[in-house]
Amino acid sequence: MSSVKFRTLAIGLTSLLAGAVAVAGSATAAAADAETAYPTPLAAETIPNVRTLPAIYPNTWAFLNFSSDRIELRNVGGDAREIEGQLQARDSAMLLIASTRPELYVADTVWSRFTRGVRTDYITVYDTKTLTPIGEIVLPTKRGLITAMEGMFAFTDHERMALVFNFTPASSVTVVDLVKRKVLGEVEIPGCSLVYPTVARGFSTLCASGTLLTVLLGEDGKVTARSESKAFNVIDTDPLFTWSAQLGPVRYFPTMLGHVQPIETEGDAVTVLPQWSLLSADDAAAHWRPSGWQPIAGDGADSLFVLMQSDAREGSYKDPGSEVWVFDAKTKTRTKRLRLARPGSSIALTHSAEPLLLVQGGERLDVYDSQTGSLLRSLNMTGFRTRMTIQPVPGE
């Protein structure tokens, strides 16, 4: 075996040497040809030089949160430059993208000696155009260290405030004034998890008792009212995924066994509406169920896109799905069934007029036409092994 390898090596080196001689022989002629073709040399370039981004990003860009490794800004709408920039992220980092001012916010946790030393929880304020940090808000060291997911960090009060979910393992929410860049206070939410910006100033949170707790806040960030729904989340057998898609005043959560749970906001009132099924009898018999990490997206109109898996079983609800089913939320019917080129774990829709369906599956981010389901392009994310949160930019 080793003698075969040696012969192969010898042949390879001989070929390389022969090639080198041939190149040297033709070098003079080639230089003369090049000077004729390009009589003027390339212009000298400026140093230093840092690229800037548009103040308002194209709506075919999306942030990809690599779950505490980095957050990348990618152009998913074209085949030219894919990566536009990246933001630092260390542990359970979550991003908020402002649409009312040119700022981005990343809530993160670090230790002074990498994995030990003094813990700091903080929000970094980034300038949208330069991606440089322009401010920082230090938080109580209570952030929930959980795989990055919806509900850990949310805007409220028209982006004036941010809400940070804490888990110590007692649950609470840190209320932050993003404009004044200071912490306003803390709201205890015993037995409840995550924050959803259902009301204008305040939030709803999912409780282990199966209820939804809604908390209203005053301008100072203090609690003004609390209301709790009846229990509806059957956590033992058919729990809500903690991911949702919002269409108008209604937020839709898929459930493990294939229902969808609408939750409607009207002013400061949050109502748990009746669930409806995503499945026909045949679908149920084939054990089709929602699955994946980020399994639902809304198109801003009436359509819900849900990542689905057949032959689902206990323990498979975070596994990749093979199809995306599209539902009309008004008629509660399935309108399309998109077969994916490869199984996907996280899905999202861009905010463009013709939304692109983004599907992260393993080390690829596949971009589909959300209407036809045709695969437009596939972006490479070599080495990606974690769970991804996809956040398309509001953009224009």
Next chain:
Amino acid sequence: MVKVDRFAERVLRAFAGRTSRRSVFTLLGSALLGAATVPLLPVARGEDVEPNPGDPNSGMQPPQTSGNPQDPGDQTRCDYWRYCAIDGSLCTCYGGTVSSCPPGTEMSPITWIGTCFNPADKRNYIISYNDCCGGVLWGRCNCQRNEGDRPVVRPSSNNEVTWCFGTQSQSYTCSTAVILGVATDTK
């Protein structure tokens, strides 16, 4: 049997925060992939597929066994009986053992437990999946099972949460699987 299942359901699963730990796999995967693409002349082609060190079943780890036939299996592999409800990096791949943290880390006293069936003595054991915290982060021997896992709305049944509480650092390193005792049949 239903009662046993219910008991198992009640005491089982969840555990551990995979966020920070998972990030390591991304970095490590990239590094290794980079290494794999270094041109090595034609002679190196052939042994192509680079094993993924994040996969505990890749065969990259030398096996670790207890030497006791009553505690069978390779403790560096995901299919070892005590790991039935684990989700994280196995401490056996980091210088620890199945029941001890690697040197330089701290064991979290707050944890999640599971009930696992020992195929040798046919008993169910209560297993405590204590996380080890504050050590070196890198991606090796990731073992993830979601059976019985529930969304984070019930944190004690959720394996996305980092269970490094009561330790000096809350930065995750790896997970152990410690025998607490024999599970009592509630029948």
